[in-house]
Structures are given as C-alpha cells and as structure tokens.
Amino acid sequence: MSSATPTPRDAGLPAPATNAFSPLSSSASSPSATKPTVLHLGDDIRWNHALYKELGEKFHIERSYSIGREEFKAALEERRWGDFVGMYRPFWNTGGEMGNWDEELISLLPTSCKIYASAGAGFDWVDTRTLAAHGIIYCNAASACTESVADTAIFLLLATYRAFPWSFLAARSCNPHAFHAANQNIAAVTHNPNGTVLGVIGLGKIGFRLAHKAVLAFEMRVAYHDVVRSEGAERELGGATWCATLEELLRASDCVVLATPFEGRVLLGRTEFQHFKKGARLVNIARGKLVDEEALVEALDGGIVSAAGLDVHADEPNVHPRLATRDDVMVLSHTAGASVESHVGFERLGMENLISYLGGGEALTPVNMQWLKKKD
Structure with missing residues (x-):
C-alpha cells in the first residue's frame, strides 16, 4: 500500500493573495443591471441574517436550491443564473446534490466565476486543481469547525x-x-x-x-x-x-x-x-x-x-x-465537525470570503492558490 507523504495541511498552504479582480467595480453581466451575481447553492441561511443582507446589498443573489447533477448541468449550459462571479454553499449537507465537482461540471461554469466558497473542512469532492486551471479560487471553512x-x-x-x-x-x-x-x-x-x-x-x-x-x-x-x-x-x-x-x-x-x-x-x-x-x-x-x-x-x-x-x-x-x-x-457517523457553532461559522466564513475577494481584497481561506493560473 501507499507510503506517500501526507497532503498539504489546511494551514500549510500559500498565504492569501491580494486580488486585483473586483466585479463590484466592473460591468460583469448579470440579471441585475447594477450588481454582479452570486449563486447560492442549497438551503436558506439560518443564522447570519445581517451578513446575508449585506451580501444581498452588494450582489444579486441567485438560488439553485438542491437539484441533481443533470439538472444542474443543464441549468449551467442554458445560463439559467447568468454570468455569476461567485458561488456560495453555506452547509455541507445541502447544495451538493450535483455530486463531485470534476472537469465535466467545472467546464460548464461561466468564465465570469472567480471564487467558490463552501462549508466544510474537507474538499475531496471537488477538484481544486481543475478549478484553479479555470481561474477559480476554492475556499473551505476548516477554521469554523x-x-x-x-x-x-x-x-x-x-x-x-x-x-x-x-x-x-x-x-x-x-x-x-x-x-x-x-x-x-x-x-x-x-x-x-x-x-x-x-x-x-x-x-x-x-x-x-x-x-x-x-x-x-x-x-x-x-x-x-x-x-x-x-x-x-x-x-x-x-x-x-x-x-x-x-x-x-x-x-x-x-x-x-x-x-x-x-x-x-x-x-x-x-x-x-x-x-x-x-x-x-x-x-x-x-x-x-x-x-x-x-x-x-x-x-x-x-x-x-x-x-x-x-x-x-x-x-x-x-x-x-x-x-x-x-x-x-x-x-461515529462523520459528525466530528457537526455543531451549531460550526454551522454558524460555515455560513459566516463563506460570505466573508465572497465579500472580501470579490470586493478587491483577499480570499480568506483559499486552498488552491498554488495552482491558480497567473494572469498577465
């Protein structure tokens, strides 16, 4: 069996990079005439309502709720949610019904998408290297749990x-x-x-x-x-x-x-x-x-x-x-991180990542910066 060395730890990755990309001051295409779009995957917000209101003031929020992989792919192909600039998944047990995020799925994302902020510490279900190849930062929420x-x-x-x-x-x-x-x-x-x-x-x-x-x-x-x-x-x-x-x-x-x-x-x-x-x-x-x-x-x-x-x-x-x-x-039943405090933190950290990075600042908890394509 494998004797490979362990993969990089969550805190051992490159430090967040300053972001020159700021759709808040751009003319990114979206259903809203004045705001860039963020796609919210899964259930409603449960705790951080004031921060979600702030997110809604800065972005036009579209919702996919919980749908299967084929419907999700079809929606991306037909640009149902417009040219969104970021994705937000606040809970680990909802909004993931489309299955693994691989090349098949990632290739359908609009080129406007620059960040995916998701709940949870692990990210074995998402190909973070392929996201990076498409210019998309993936942020997890390990610190919250x-x-x-x-x-x-x-x-x-x-x-x-x-x-x-x-x-x-x-x-x-x-x-x-x-x-x-x-x-x-x-x-x-x-x-x-x-x-x-x-x-x-x-x-x-x-x-x-x-x-x-x-x-x-x-x-x-x-x-x-x-x-x-x-x-x-x-x-x-x-x-x-x-x-x-x-x-x-x-x-x-x-x-x-x-x-x-x-x-x-x-x-x-x-x-x-x-x-x-x-x-x-x-x-x-x-x-x-x-x-x-x-x-x-x-x-x-x-x-x-x-x-x-x-x-x-x-x-x-x-x-x-x-x-x-x-x-x-x-x-146990994969419940190590399952607490109200963790879920509150997942919600909050995802929104903070989006607001910071899409506002021209830093992604707070990126895990794939080392593979992100360098832009001239």
Missing part, C-alpha cells in the same frame, strides 16, 4: 486508551454477564494517555488544536509529520517533534491521529501498519479513504493496533462491518 473536530478527536483518543467502546456496548446490551466481564476486566488492558506520544499527521488548524488540547489536558508529548515544518508550533506545543518521514512518526507514536486532507491516495495500508509501535492506537477525523480498512482489520486482529476511533469511513454511508462490530473500535 476546528473546535468541534478537535474535541471529537480527543473523545476518540480517550475511547482508544480507555476501551470505552467495550464498556459502552456491554452496558447497552443490558446483559449482566457482558456488564460483569467489562467491569471486571477492562482495568487490566486500559491506560491513561498522560505522558504518551501523540503522533499527528497534518499539523494544520485542526491538527494543531487537538495536539494543544492533548498537551494541556493529558500532558501528552507531540510528534507530527507534515510537508511543512513549523518551529513556532513546536514551541507552542511544549517541544513537539517534527518527523521528516511518515515511517518515523508511526514508529514513535502511541496514538496516531489523521488530520490531513485526502488527495486520491491511501496513506495507511499494510506496509504502514507494520511500522506502528505494537499496541498503538489510531484515530481518524480526516477522511475514511486515507485508510485501507481491510489492512486496519488485520492490524487490529494481529495486535499491531490495539484500538481505533473512526469518525470517517472509506465507503460512507456504509461502515465496514468488521470494524463496526468490534469492541476495540469506536465508530
């Missing part, structure tokens, strides 16, 4: 150290024998995380925040592997260790946490699990496809990995049945 995802990572970390899935399932079974077995035997196989090594793959906003919480709460020692070394982050984390290779990180860690984007390749497979410290733990709050799940089952069966905490899965919404039924694996 940082606290929620980091908290979930801590919960999963504790679950792997303290065998909480075993205890929970035994109690929930309402079976006195199962309860007694957990009650009497868990203490012999569980540990406190204090003083152990947390290995973070991808020290972006989320990776750094969960590491910071682990240091403060559990006095864990932090090792990390990333394409960018951050000596400043190392100091803030009490002397974190940068590992130049993934293998080095895996050999050093008592608990490995995946916090890096997925860019089309497995990161942890059979080869990588052989590098794990025997009995180490795995937490995944990034993307399920980063892990070869069959290889993980084998590693759990062989005692290479003692426990796993998985918020994400390779074939969502289907959870691997041999992982879902184990008492040494905690599984």
Whole structure:
C-alpha cells in the first residue's frame, strides 16, 4: 500500500493573495443591471441574517436550491443564473446534490466565476486543481469547525486508551454477564494517555488544536509529520517533534491521529501498519479513504493496533462491518465537525470570503492558490 507523504495541511498552504479582480467595480453581466451575481447553492441561511443582507446589498443573489447533477448541468449550459462571479454553499449537507465537482461540471461554469466558497473542512469532492486551471479560487471553512473536530478527536483518543467502546456496548446490551466481564476486566488492558506520544499527521488548524488540547489536558508529548515544518508550533506545543518521514512518526507514536486532507491516495495500508509501535492506537477525523480498512482489520486482529476511533469511513454511508462490530473500535457517523457553532461559522466564513475577494481584497481561506493560473 501507499507510503506517500501526507497532503498539504489546511494551514500549510500559500498565504492569501491580494486580488486585483473586483466585479463590484466592473460591468460583469448579470440579471441585475447594477450588481454582479452570486449563486447560492442549497438551503436558506439560518443564522447570519445581517451578513446575508449585506451580501444581498452588494450582489444579486441567485438560488439553485438542491437539484441533481443533470439538472444542474443543464441549468449551467442554458445560463439559467447568468454570468455569476461567485458561488456560495453555506452547509455541507445541502447544495451538493450535483455530486463531485470534476472537469465535466467545472467546464460548464461561466468564465465570469472567480471564487467558490463552501462549508466544510474537507474538499475531496471537488477538484481544486481543475478549478484553479479555470481561474477559480476554492475556499473551505476548516477554521469554523476546528473546535468541534478537535474535541471529537480527543473523545476518540480517550475511547482508544480507555476501551470505552467495550464498556459502552456491554452496558447497552443490558446483559449482566457482558456488564460483569467489562467491569471486571477492562482495568487490566486500559491506560491513561498522560505522558504518551501523540503522533499527528497534518499539523494544520485542526491538527494543531487537538495536539494543544492533548498537551494541556493529558500532558501528552507531540510528534507530527507534515510537508511543512513549523518551529513556532513546536514551541507552542511544549517541544513537539517534527518527523521528516511518515515511517518515523508511526514508529514513535502511541496514538496516531489523521488530520490531513485526502488527495486520491491511501496513506495507511499494510506496509504502514507494520511500522506502528505494537499496541498503538489510531484515530481518524480526516477522511475514511486515507485508510485501507481491510489492512486496519488485520492490524487490529494481529495486535499491531490495539484500538481505533473512526469518525470517517472509506465507503460512507456504509461502515465496514468488521470494524463496526468490534469492541476495540469506536465508530461515529462523520459528525466530528457537526455543531451549531460550526454551522454558524460555515455560513459566516463563506460570505466573508465572497465579500472580501470579490470586493478587491483577499480570499480568506483559499486552498488552491498554488495552482491558480497567473494572469498577465
């Protein structure tokens, strides 16, 4: 399996660039005679109404609501929403019914479109390189869900150290024998995380925040592997260790946490699990496809990995049945970032990206600037 290095973290990408393009002062074609158009995908705004009003004062807002891929393609081909200059998707669970944003879909966007601001931290469903080739900046909203995802990572970390899935399932079974077995035997196989090594793959906003919480709460020692070394982050984390290779990180860690984007390749497979410290733990709050799940089952069966905490899965919404039924694996339904606070932030950050960039300023959270076509 792959031994590739992790993909760039959300905070490790090039800094936002100053924007010379400002449709607010241009004559971009739109259904409105005086305002450029922004296409709002999905449901209505729920929280940031004052900011949405400001967006509406600066732009003519068109709505696609929630439609399937073929209808969406047909609408783009017929220019149903005019020559819009930006797209806005405020929620991760709506407005994405058109499926993956690939060349087929992106090629239908009007040339006037310069920015796509969307909810969520991950962007494996959108080809950000192809967007860049078409001159479109893609902005995610990872910073809005940082606290929620980091908290979930801590919960999963504790679950792997303290065998909480075993205890929970035994109690929930309402079976006195199962309860007694957990009650009497868990203490012999569980540990406190204090003083152990947390290995973070991808020290972006989320990776750094969960590491910071682990240091403060559990006095864990932090090792990390990333394409960018951050000596400043190392100091803030009490002397974190940068590992130049993934293998080095895996050999050093008592608990490995995946916090890096997925860019089309497995990161942890059979080869990588052989590098794990025997009995180490795995937490995944990034993307399920980063892990070869069959290889993980084998590693759990062989005692290479003692426990796993998985918020994400390779074939969502289907959870691997041999992982879902184990008492040494905690599984969730891809809800690490799901909180009211995250959704409020998703809404707000998307609009702030649009208002700033289309107003001639900077895109606040771009992820594909390194591939954006340079204009003369």
